[in-house]
Amino acid sequence: MLDAPNSQYRILSAATVPAYLQTLPAxxxxxxxxxxxxxxxxxxDGNINSVFLVDGPKGGVCVKQxxxxxxxxxxGWPLDINRAIxxxxxxxxxxxxxxxxxxxxxxxxxxxxxxxxxxLEPHIILRxxxxxxxxYPAVPGAVAEYIAQASFHTSDLAAPFERKATDVxxxxxxxxxxxxxxxxIFSDPYTVVWRNKLIEPYLTAWGAAFRSDVDxxxxxxxxxxxxxxxxxxxxxxxxxxxxxMVTAExxxxxxxxxxxxxxxxxxxxxxxxxxxxxWYAKDEQPGDETEREAYRRLIExxxxxxxxxxxxxxxxxxxxxxxxxxxxxxxHFNDPAGASRLESLxxxxxxxxxxxxxxxxxxKVIRRIIGYAQIADFHVxxxxxxxxxxxAGALALARSLLLHPDRYPDIASVIAALxxxxxxxxxxxxxxxx
Amino acid sequence: MLDAPNSQYRILSAATVPAYLQTLPAxxxxxxxxxxxxxxxxxxDGNINSVFLVDGPKGGVCVKQxxxxxxxxxxGWPLDINRAIxxxxxxxxxxxxxxxxxxxxxxxxxxxxxxxxxxLEPHIILRxxxxxxxxYPAVPGAVAEYIAQASFHTSDLAAPFERKATDVxxxxxxxxxxxxxxxxIFSDPYTVVWRNKLIEPYLTAWGAAFRSDVDxxxxxxxxxxxxxxxxxxxxxxxxxxxxxMVTAExxxxxxxxxxxxxxxxxxxxxxxxxxxxxWYAKDEQPGDETEREAYRRLIExxxxxxxxxxxxxxxxxxxxxxxxxxxxxxxHFNDPAGASRLESLxxxxxxxxxxxxxxxxxxKVIRRIIGYAQIADFHVxxxxxxxxxxxAGALALARSLLLHPDRYPDIASVIAALxxxxxxxxxxxxxxxx
Numbered sequence: 001m002l003d004a005p006n007s008q009y010r011i012l013s014a015a016t017v018p019a020y021l022q023t024l025p026a027x028x029x030x031x032x033x034x035x036x037x038x039x040x041x042x043x044x045d046g047n048i049n050s051v052f053l054v055d056g057p058k059g060g061v062c063v064k065q066x067x068x069x070x071x072x073x074x075x076g077w078p079l080d081i082n083r084a085i086x087x088x089x090x091x092x093x094x095x096x097x098x099x100x101x102x103x104x105x106x107x108x109x110x111x112x113x114x115x116x117x118x119x120l121e122p123h124i125i126l127r128x129x130x131x132x133x134x135x136y137p138a139v140p141g142a143v144a145e146y147i148a149q150a151s152f153h154t155s156d157l158a159a160p161f162e163r164k165a166t167d168v169x170x171x172x173x174x175x176x177x178x179x180x181x182x183x184x185i186f187s188d189p190y191t192v193v194w195r196n197k198l199i200e201p202y203l204t205a206w207g208a209a210f211r212s213d214v215d216x217x218x219x220x221x222x223x224x225x226x227x228x229x230x231x232x233x234x235x236x237x238x239x240x241x242x243x244x245m246v247t248a249e250x251x252x253x254x255x256x257x258x259x260x261x262x263x264x265x266x267x268x269x270x271x272x273x274x275x276x277x278x279w280y281a282k283d284e285q286p287g288d289e290t291e292r293e294a295y296r297r298l299i300e301x302x303x304x305x306x307x308x309x310x311x312x313x314x315x316x317x318x319x320x321x322x323x324x325x326x327x328x329x330x331x332h333f334n335d336p337a338g339a340s341r342l343e344s345l346x347x348x349x350x351x352x353x354x355x356x357x358x359x360x361x362x363x364k365v366i367r368r369i370i371g372y373a374q375i376a377d378f379h380v381x382x383x384x385x386x387x388x389x390x391x392a393g394a395l396a397l398a399r400s401l402l403l404h405p406d407r408y409p410d411i412a413s414v415i416a417a418l419x420x421x422x423x424x425x426x427x428x429x430x431x432x433x434x
Numbered sequence: 435m436l437d438a439p440n441s442q443y444r445i446l447s448a449a450t451v452p453a454y455l456q457t458l459p460a461x462x463x464x465x466x467x468x469x470x471x472x473x474x475x476x477x478x479d480g481n482i483n484s485v486f487l488v489d490g491p492k493g494g495v496c497v498k499q500x501x502x503x504x505x506x507x508x509x510g511w512p513l514d515i516n517r518a519i520x521x522x523x524x525x526x527x528x529x530x531x532x533x534x535x536x537x538x539x540x541x542x543x544x545x546x547x548x549x550x551x552x553x554l555e556p557h558i559i560l561r562x563x564x565x566x567x568x569x570y571p572a573v574p575g576a577v578a579e580y581i582a583q584a585s586f587h588t589s590d591l592a593a594p595f596e597r598k599a600t601d602v603x604x605x606x607x608x609x610x611x612x613x614x615x616x617x618x619i620f621s622d623p624y625t626v627v628w629r630n631k632l633i634e635p636y637l638t639a640w641g642a643a644f645r646s647d648v649d650x651x652x653x654x655x656x657x658x659x660x661x662x663x664x665x666x667x668x669x670x671x672x673x674x675x676x677x678x679m680v681t682a683e684x685x686x687x688x689x690x691x692x693x694x695x696x697x698x699x700x701x702x703x704x705x706x707x708x709x710x711x712x713w714y715a716k717d718e719q720p721g722d723e724t725e726r727e728a729y730r731r732l733i734e735x736x737x738x739x740x741x742x743x744x745x746x747x748x749x750x751x752x753x754x755x756x757x758x759x760x761x762x763x764x765x766h767f768n769d770p771a772g773a774s775r776l777e778s779l780x781x782x783x784x785x786x787x788x789x790x791x792x793x794x795x796x797x798k799v800i801r802r803i804i805g806y807a808q809i810a811d812f813h814v815x816x817x818x819x820x821x822x823x824x825x826a827g828a829l830a831l832a833r834s835l836l837l838h839p840d841r842y843p844d845i846a847s848v849i850a851a852l853x854x855x856x857x858x859x860x861x862x863x864x865x866x867x868x
């Protein structure tokens with residue numbers, strides 16, 4: 001048994017949740033009635049935490065507790081329970097800027113490592129919508145707005161440098177989950193390691209091709225250095241289609257425990273990567289082919305809308321600010337020549353986010369196909385060979401993005417490339433110049 | 435009166451130092467005898483702290499106390515007294531790697547904000563040697579070794595990322611002194627501000643030229659973003675010729691209270707900048723012209739030796755390590771193709787340090803000539819016009835480095851450029867293409 005983080009810490013169960021919530025007056029008031037009136041559902045479907053949905057006569061809440069290990073793996077995979085502190089800090093830091101695009105936090109308990117927050121209902125996880133072929137046209141714009149607000153307002157563009165430095169000091173302690181990223185994103189896919197889950201024998205050659213490609217691994221090293229050394233803004237760190245909950249009218253970003261000060265392009269690339277994997281998976285998923293093809297067109301539209309909204313909103317937010325930040329110091333650009341130059345510097349700043357996103361996008365595709373934590377978009381495909389066919393296309397695009405970034409100067413060129421890699425199959429070598 | 439940092443805090447004077455040191459058994463033992471046997475000299479010649487040298491029958495110590503304000507300015511310039519904590523942490527972090535290239539710390543007192551350390555005698559400040567025309571040929575190599583060890587061993591090249599992240603978390607709190615850098619290096623010289631000390635009327639046009647040059651200010655913004663966002667290694671933050679104490683046999687780096695996790699090129703560029711200013715100042719300093727010209731040749735040799743030693747030592751240290759760091763992950767480069775590639779990646783890494791250093795070098799020259807904290811190399815020149823002539827040359831080189839970095843691909847091209855800017859004079863415009 002792992003040591004408990006403190007003598008008062010107790011792992012919650014559906015049976016003990018009501019007694020715990022009773023100690024939180026604000027939550028009692030929100031639920032209404034008494035603990036005996038409350039229903040509790042254990043809904044943990046992520047990999048690492050406990051999550052309960054609680055309903056009372058008046059309303060509902062979501063209860064998320066960090067465990068001293070990764071839930072899906074049990075005590076064999078210890079994980080710093082303090083991640084709940086960073087998730088709460090992440091949500092608190094962004095709340096003024098992202099507002100209704102994240103759940104409201106009602107209570108944080110640093111002894112039990114429990115966040116009680118807004119219950120999202122009837123929201124579903126975006127990934128399930130993508131798999132089911134249900135389309136929510138407001139999602140790309142909402143997530144773009146979320147990342148744009150976060151990327152701007154937690155950077156040195158928005159405030160004197162001391163503000164970001166204080167965030168850096170805090171989130172640089174969130175090490176346990178960054179170790180997962182270091183290993184699963186930046187190391188494992190390019191080595192032989194027990195955690196990898198490459199589909200044998202179909203993707204064997206692809207795996208070997210990635211492990212032996214020194215150009216590709218050099219680019220991985222460059223991006224890894226950016227992740228751990230480019231302290232640009234507060235990033236979510238795990239912002240994929242499983243971290244977004246949606247209805248037709250409402251979009252929320254959840255699960256910020258991987259929070260880190262890193263390159264703004266990381267979340268952007270991660271989110272696009274999961275659209276791209278959904279696109280490749282769609283071809284082999286069950287269901288009507290015409291409908292699946294039509295849904296692919298919607299995914300393409302979503303990717304384009306996501307990036308163009310991010311770009312536009314980031315620039316708008318920046319233009320509306322009065323140069324309060326230490327970056328692009330206001331007094332240096334307040335004459336007409338400076339104002340004109342500042343506009344082109346803004347464009348260059350967003351181009352730089354795109355360039356970073358393009359690289360991280362590729363790494364995120366690769367880690368979900370070769371590495372440990374795989375995704376349902378592919379798992380719902382019947383048959384290993386069909387799964388591998390879909391995955392091979394995504395791997396080929398990812399490799400091309402890493403080796404030939406100049407071919408992908410904008411989001412349109414990435415979208416246009418999707419079908420080019422669809423039928424590459426299981427031999428990675430004949431057209432290495434893809 | 436500013437609030438004292440705690441009720442026990444007392445500002446030391448030469449009279450009270452012995453009674454204070456008596457409370458530190460290790461120091462008493464080192465001094466020998468009793469407090470009545472000890473002599474105390476107040477030697478503070480920096481700008482911000484109290485410094486005392488204490489001698490006893492057996493040995494001597496140096497006592498450095500942080501004040502809640504900048505000493506040179508008095509209580510009108512409050513300064514976070516916790517800077518002593520970061521200076522001590524900086525010295526402790528580097529001690530295993532730089533050894534005898536820094537003073538040994540005997541005692542740190544977090545209540546009185548006092549560091550008691552090795553007394554350096556008969557060392558003199560390098561700046562005084564440069565002004566006097568005394569040459570210490572071992573200095574460039576020793577400082578290069580110091581920066582190479584620090585830059586490698588505190589980066590992600592040397593250890594799993596958690597190590598640097600822990601340093602980042604600590605040194606990101608060292609805000610008060612970074613604010614000085616933000617203002618005096620990255621803001622003031624390009625605006626009109628009371629603290630600037632441009633020599634009027636001779637350098638008036640140069641000051642205006644810098645304030646109105648949008649290309650130059652764009653480059654300043656880029657370097658500012660690097661300083662506050664490129665978390666590459668632990669840097670000294672103020673490593674100039676006033677922070678190095680020398681004898682013919684011994685070189686020590688002192689005064690690490692500006693410690694920060696930033697671009698490795700910052701300390702490199704800062705140190706070169708002060709050689710370059712010494713070079714330009716030498717032409718107008720008092721003394722025999724032949725000797726001064728001969729000393730300039732020695733400075734050129736020192737600059738070349740400093741950079742080539744840094745480059746060589748950094749690469750050697752890296753090659754000798756077994757890929758223990760998270761950057762350039764060892765398992766990705768352990769086959770023959772990877773090993774070969776890793777060598778070129780190492781060269782590229784050091785080239786990147788040079789590129790950053792070239793930019794910071796220029797900013798350091800500019801801030802010492804236009805900004806608040808000026809240097810004795812120029813002050814010893816008789817007459818404002820002669821001072822300004824020497825400064826104009828340095829400003830012209832700095833501008834060229836910022837606007838035309840491609841003309842300076844290596845240290846030889848920087849050294850070769852020194853005489854080209856010597857006689858530019860007080861009109862910055864005729865040859866803006868300098």
